[in-house]
Amino acid sequence: MSLDFETMAHDCGEWLRASGPESDIVISSRVRLARNLTDFPFIARASESDREQIEQILHARIEALQAAGKLPAATPGGELHYINVGKLSEVDRQFLVERQLISREHAEAEGARAVVIDGGERFSVMINEEDHLRIQVMHSGLDLETAWKEINQIDDLLEEQVNYAYNDRLGYLTACPTNVGTGIRVSVMLHLPALVITRQIDKVFRSLQKINLAVRGLYGEGSQAMGDFYQISNQVTLGMPEEELLKKVADVVPVLLEYERQARDFLIRESQETLHDRVSRAFGILRTAQTISSEETLHLLSSVRMGVNLGLIGDVAIPTVNKLFVHTQPAHLQKLAGMELDQSDRNIERASYLRRHLNGGKPPAGAN
Structure with missing residues (x-):
């Protein structure tokens, strides 16, 4: 089903509705998985014919899962939207980036590429981004566990349909070495204005880097922090099970929430x-x-x-x-x-x- 961008522009996805836990500070929780098909080269080495075949295979498999009613995120939001990103205008591609449904790299790339989005904007799959598949699930507030359960189910369903590039020793093989292993990126988007005002933000981020957590801006890797929004995520995926990586990020968020709330209390009390x-x-x-x-x-x-x-x-x-x-x-x-x-x-x-x-x-x- 085609997506009406004009109608979509008047609404917003579930992740923006401030309905989840701790949503005064935690804007959203996101879990992303990177996957590749075993029969094709990585995107950086793939020919245009390879990219077209990958897109066609994944399109057919996802449509089959949708028709069978198996995709968990397809039911609450209604239908799935399959979008040929290469045929979109520059404004429409940027619109999807602003909506956090595709990456800037996906928007600016060339060749056959697509994205699948569910009606509630909790689930999207980028096809032919840096990897053949980038699956993501987003939820409002601090809700990593639910996001993980949903994306794990989606990933299992897709793995029944296609052969993933996998090595018994290394795990899932990905274009970027930092994603090899589980291929998982666990992130939370936080609004931390009081830590910025009290000039404690750099100290907090240095502490995060010491425990191998990355800090990025509003639009992820390579983006600047705007509006005091920061994404906190794991840096490596190799050698640690998904649940452990999830727990590592989940455990540090309450500490950051406490720091931000203490900074807000200080501002109210002292100034x-x-x-x-x-x-x-x-x-x-x-x-x-x-x-x-x-x-x-x-x-x-x-x-x-x-x-x-x-x-x-x-x-x-x-x-x-x-x-x-x-x-x-x-x-x-x-x-x-x-x-x-x-x-x-x-x-x-x-x-x-x-x-x-x-x-x-x-x-x-x-x-x-």
Whole structure:
């Protein structure tokens, strides 16, 4: 079934709805698996014919599983969407990146490639990214265990349909050596504004690196931290079972949550006026700006999100703020506007969109 990007743009996936555990700080939990087919070279060495055959084989196998009603994520969200990424416009590809459903590398690559997305946006499979298969499951809040159970079931179903590249000594074979073994990447996306404000964030991240956990930005590997969002994940997969890697990430998250909450308590206790001013100014700018960049919007929304969670702002709900983080990104704005926009026009449209959603559809007091 084809995917209507315009309709999709008005909604948001389950992982953004702040419905999961610890969702004041943990935006989402994600488990990703890297897999390759044994009869084909890795993508970096695959010919265009190889890539087309891989895409066709996996398309057929996934459609067969869907038709049999076996894919667990296909039922709650309704249908699965099979999307030929190579045939999408640049805006549509960027839209899927902003939605966390494909990687930047997948969007910018060449040749035959696709993605399968379930209706609830909890489950997606990238075909012909760095590996032949990149399976991911995302959930709102801190819910790694459920995400692992779902992706393990999906992986087992796919492994019944195709032959994975596997070595008895090394485990699953992958294009990048850091994924060899289990091929698993366990990650949580955290909102840590108080640790940034109190300048403790670098110390925390140095501690994480000592225990082989990676820290990345909003869009994963190679991306910068925007809006005080950080992804924490395992760095290696070889020599450790999946459950142990899952536990390693899951065990450190409560510690990070405690650090962030202590930093928020410190800000309220020691500099409440300064914190309230920061939050109020951010909210005021977002409600009245006539033009605003994506970067500034993320920065200001971060302060507003913290302010809502601390009870300093009562006029907006966290799911609305979460949605604004995504809907004010360039591709989403253009989909919502129904047209392509240059940067200047996007900045104007972004400000208009924020005013509408943060003022209940009414102009702010004192506005012309």
